[in-house]
Amino acid sequence: MHLRHLPAALAIAISLLSLPVAADTAKSTPTAKELIAKSKADEWRTPDPANLLYMQLPQGRVVIELAPDFTPLHAQNIRTLVREHYFDGLAIIRVQDNFVTQWGDPNDDDSGDKSKLKPLGSAKAKLPPEYTRAIDAKLPWTALPDGDVYAPQVGFSEGFPTARDPASGREWLTHCYGMVGVARDIAPDSGNGNSLYAVIGQAPRGLDRNLAIAGRVIEGMQYLSGLTRGTGALGFYTQAAQRTPIVSVRLAADVPAAERENIQVLRTDSPTFAAIIDAKRNRRDAFYTVPAGKIDLCSIDIPSRTLDAKH
């Protein structure tokens, strides 16, 4: 029995898989690697360093792209928090299986000592919700025609998965794997970005339109998802030693250019991205004999690449 490595995700990772080549190669769906190899330079975008967060954990670096065209006030407040080093020395305080990894001030939960809360500095304590935005014909939008259980329309905009409701004229970022949301208390304006969560399981789309989404993890997701789950209520850690410390969070724009990562993200309005989606939707090769024919919005990975690792 040879390599029992399957199944393989049709993500970038599959680019590393060398399947035995069947005689009918011509009929096989191209792999993401093959499609990416043929992509053009202008199909890739370099995220604005003013929108990139480097969150340094002991295990490695998590890179988050903010989404200021969807949540501008949150992006600005998070930049303020980051520039004043608010997150440095804080921690990952909660990992709830099949749901979210959350980070922020360990004293900011029920059992925390409120007198020890880290001050927010110049950042605002409350922000308007920014859960949705008005659909604007001038904004980029690439529809995914496969349908969706939760929303009338889904697709991609500016590199993020989104949903639209033409009836209400609203559009919103969706809680797919790796999306970064803004934790809050009961009041809709009580979120400010000082406590964030990343989706680490099946997309909790029921959160859509109920919470602000600040952005998406574009690199290092494995450092947030591969953590020991918390055993307290809602996955909170019950002992300080269980928390993963946050070494620092920096805005890429504030890091010397030579120390930045040269990350590129495949444009979600590019022909290659469309081809990758179609290949995954209709996957057929020596291994996969029954193509799904459809694909769910949150099952689509958005490829990224680091051209020149600096760390």
Add this chain to the structure above:
Amino acid sequence: MHLRHLPAALAIAISLLSLPVAADTAKSTPTAKELIAKSKADEWRTPDPANLLYMQLPQGRVVIELAPDFTPLHAQNIRTLVREHYFDGLAIIRVQDNFVTQWGDPNDDDSGDKSKLKPLGSAKAKLPPEYTRAIDAKLPWTALPDGDVYAPQVGFSEGFPTARDPASGREWLTHCYGMVGVARDIAPDSGNGNSLYAVIGQAPRGLDRNLAIAGRVIEGMQYLSGLTRGTGALGFYTQAAQRTPIVSVRLAADVPAAERENIQVLRTDSPTFAAIIDAKRNRRDAFYTVPAGKIDLCSIDIPSRTLDAKH
């Protein structure tokens, strides 16, 4: 600022959440805990110990319920492997982020020493695929009316999430979070259950009908999902020390009754399960102001409970 513990998953875990009670409690969606508290004894089933696997890892016990009504030959072969202690001393060999955790013989991958493969004993090396089964009106089926991106119909059967295609007359288990599939090589009959994987990310529904699903993790999923991701191709570990050893796998039926866990699973054809789904679909309370109105098959947790912990 008080408890910034939100968002909360409407899983069993939320039963531990004590939200500030709003004045309009009567209008709030009931929590899963509240609904479960009112459930009747006959809404719970005790899985047949002949279908329950106890996989002991250093971190804790993973309990898997086999699905012999869907994949009978695989269930029988896995029972044989387990009874001959095939898995004891093997390991978790692969953790690919947002995809699967896979376990089996470390020598059973590309870089393994094939001369050191553990013999399968009395178990079969090949099995018929069992990817789908014929729809049978006599089989239990509880439809989920919310629609699905991948299949004409979805719902639950015998405690498992399933999809149906009336046109082909076929029904199949779906690759939702926690489902346990049978790894194989290229040949459809090359799977035998000696290497299994559990879904640890967004449901890879494109695998449906291309692989056999042996069952579902009903307890201890966090021990499979919270592992450090492998850095090799497809998430395979590159060094032996990175692998999590499997202490043992036993069939509950082979364990003395006093040492078995008294696990019950909420019946997927019960009124309480339907009420929990509806509460999650239309969640509205002090925190959630925009109910989704719909729910995806793989976003529905199937509650389980341990009445009397024995270990």
